[in-house]
Amino acid sequence: MKDKVFKKTYQVSINSVNINKKLGLFGILGYLQDIATVHAEVMGFGLEDMIRDQSFWVLVRQKLRMTKFPAWNESVEIQTWSRPPEGMYAFREFEIFLDGEKVGDCSTVWMILDGVTRKVKKPDFPMERINPRTDYHLDYIAHKVEVRDNFEKVNTITVRNSDLDLNMHVNNTKYSQWILDSTPIKLHKTAKLNEFEINFMAETHLGDAIDIYRARNEEGEKSHDIVYKGVRHSDGKTCFLANLLAD
Template identity: 35%
Template sequence: MDFDILKSPSYHRHDITVHSYDIDFNSRLNVFSLFNYFQEIAWEHAAILQFGLYDLSKKNLFWVLSRVRVEIVRLPKWAEKITLITYPRGIEGLFALRDYEIYDSKGSRIISGSSSWLILDAKNRRPIRLNDPDLNFFINERRALSVNASKVAEIKQNLIRVDNLVVKTSDIDLNHHVNNARYIEWAYNIFPLTFHKENMLKIVEVNFLAEGKENNDLCIELYQLSEKENTVSINRNEDKKELCRIYFEWA
């Protein structure tokens, strides 16, 4: 990794020591904690570039994460020092693109990610077109992955498990809907511990499709695509609305 690129304001770096409360049973970083790391560094950088949470709120706008793809070489361990890099990659249609890279202390890249964000109007909750010059999006030729985060195919066959839960107060974020990382946590938990002991996460791709609210009664469905592939569909029971769809590939 050439850290000289970090001199440009279009890149942002955050050094982290993996905390005990962010690890799993095997002392590795939880995938849902990883999503929290990504979300936090994205907020930090957007604020520095002056299109963060409070900048947009002045225009009655707010960010929502729509799609994410993450490819994992390995997950860092407890107390390991890692470096997170993030940078925007410009606009694609309604989406603002942002990538992520995580490096270990030897400078080896261990995790790569790409995300697609929308800006919603706070009044009608509809996305706006990203043509406001005040947003000052940077366009970087660098990219973490060879592909952008894409639509996860709806394949509802080979259902192998169903869980139900109710959205709690602690699941709600500052936009008054379910925190993005919660969906990943719920999907992760539908797999038993024995499965996680025998399988290592290689790729996770997520589509956030609709807002979950406090007291929503949710159904979490696990589907088997192949020996090493699964999808998880998270739906609201009341109106059968799908809130989130997640693809997992294991090694």
């Protein structure tokens, strides 16, 4: 029986740090994507396995919580596991450790799409193959981001070749990069990100123009509570919603 919890260590490279010499949002999401991909391969749910089944995984929702971001050259250990599926959804969770101290965690929600029809398929694999963790789970699950009514357009992104992954889809981490590119540099310098939550709502394709909108929440205890949405310019369809909490 394979271990339910899969672990991998990452040394924070110069390519993963931000202007504050810390591991940035785009970098940590890349690490999470990498370990999820590797673990899926180990468990028999990897790219080639899904291709043979004429299916593919799609990330539907993700929520990341961080208390501390590692610095350049520090090493982080990431642990990941599956939760038991519910209905049409599959769940993967992560915990992030720096020198043995937990500094973050992440909840992700996934669905399986038929590679031909693009319709949702139930993740009805044998439970022993899924090998979910049942002794422990995070105290939250990524949910729907609340839509606000005070959006203002702040940027337009055109999907480029470098945004695509090996499935010819826009890489999930790229959406966070679009958001970071639409955030004032002052916030990059002064704000500390605590939570990042994103809902993926529609596929985007090479050449699509995506209008980025921002809505701030002036109320509450958080210094920065911002919702972003990406809207495809050609048809007005919302492709993602994301919420950032920072102080």
